[in-house]
């Protein structure tokens with residue numbers, strides 16, 4: 001069983017989590033549609049170590065995980081406020 | 086020793102090599118195709134056959150068809166939901182019909198019939214919608230009720246005393262399977278006979294760009310010049326496009342499958358259940374070929390998990406309880422290049438001579454012939470054929486998705 005360490009709930013089974021996409025800068029609310037389309041649909045999708053949004057579904061808690069997307073090793077997890085200041 | 090064995094031992098009747106021995110790379114080619122899966126090899130074949138373009142190299146980092154082409158579960162159908170999709174897959178099935186004869190290579194195209202099960206009223210409504218779109222475009226497709234399902238496939242558990250009883254299905258009598266590696270090998274062999282060079286063990290590691298064009302391709306065996314580049318690398322699409330500075334609307338997610346030990350023939354039809362995320366058919370060898378939805382999150386390398394097997398079997402045993410006693414033989418995974426609307430990404434990119442055939446996710450084997458034929462046309466004429474235009478790579482920039490719910494459910 002694969003375990004992920006939720007910053008709020010501690011180590012939990014991976015099946016309790018949902019993937020939320022690569023962490024990247026959010027466009028301004030007034031930004032042109034084109035910029036929003038890029039943000040929503042286009043992804044770097046490259047091998048390597050990435051920061052990603054994850055959701056702990058039972059508690060609806062969003063956080064950030066650092067993961068090697070080639071080996072699936074979860075390196076660290078953070079509360080969003082630790083990463084996005 | 087019997088004389089006949091000695092004769093064979095002396096090599097008097099050895100089978101011929103299927104592909105010519107691999108040569109050194111030339112300094113340049115009119116067309117470089119990245120990826121020697123079914124799609125890349127089919128494009129090479131049709132470039133030579135339909136357009137007389139034979140100064141072509143197919144560069145494959147491992148061996149022919151070693152990617153998703155030999156990992157898929159080989160289901161071929163055209164009962165999708167969007168008119169753009171249905172038209173496209175229908176053309177592919179037309180090409181599959183005569184592929185063994187055209188290639189003089191047996192791809193074992195076998196019509197089995199295909200049932201997409203519905204377990205809720207909402208699913209029955211979607212099936213009706215699909216059937217109407219299908220029939221309108223000339224695809225054999227019909228909604229059938231539970232009694233018909235039981236008649237068409239007696240192996241199914243029709244009991245109402247399960248979590249998701251079978252209420253009916255979308256019946257696609259022409260649903261088929263084909264031998265996936267034969268498709269790759271057939272195209273490879275005939276393309277090579279017309280002069281196309283196929284280079285295995287040759288990985289593309291970069292592109293040299295100049296003035297909005299790719300001028301050369303870097304590989305693990307040196308650099309080659311190129312007139313045009315077609316990439317057909319499925320799960321590696323973002324990585325290869327990234328080398329040309331092109332970002333795609335794609336996420337790479339593993340897709341898993343497995344087979345049981347061989348059983349006597351008991352299952353005639355291909356059975357798919359969208360709500361239960363599982364599908365099954367029985368191969369010529371008697372093995373049950375089974376799969377489901379993609380993994381829950383992206384990953385750039387394939388791997389098999391216990392979670393997949395457990396999740397799959399929980400549902401499969403509702404459909405065919407007798408499978409509970411049958412051992413699994415093999416389990417494997419491939420890499421699906423998933424788009425947000427479950428439709429492919431095809432045609433030209435923002436670079437002048439860069440062509441792309443990607444976004445094939447969990448549904449690209451059935452499209453191998455049509456992709457090869459139409460991408461060859463696109464590359465040769467430098468015009469995007471009408472049948473491909475809805476799948477252009479920048480459609481998401483204007484929110485022009487081709488929402489293919491007919492692929493979404495379980496992805497075969």
Ligand SMILES: Cc1cc2nc3c(=O)[nH]c(=O)nc-3n(C[C@H](O)[C@H](O)[C@H](O)COP(=O)(O)OP(=O)(O)OC[C@H]3O[C@@H](n4cnc5c(N)ncnc54)[C@H](O)[C@@H]3O)c2cc1C
Pocket residue numbers: 119120121122123124125144145146147148149150151152153154155156157158159160161287288289290317318319320321325340341342376417418419420421445446447448449450451452497
């Ligand atoms: C488990 C599973 C089940 C499936 N079931 C079905 C099904 O039932 N029906 C269906 O229609 N589809 C199915 N699919 C989807 C289908 O397999 C793929 O969409 C299809 O095979 C894609 O073909 P391709 O030729 O584009 O890619 P591939 O066969 O993956 O070929 C791409 C090739 O490119 C090579 N390559 C990658 N990077 C480089 C590089 N840098 N340089 C050189 N070469 C490179 C790879 O080694 C590979 O051989 C399934 C997929 C999986 C994984």
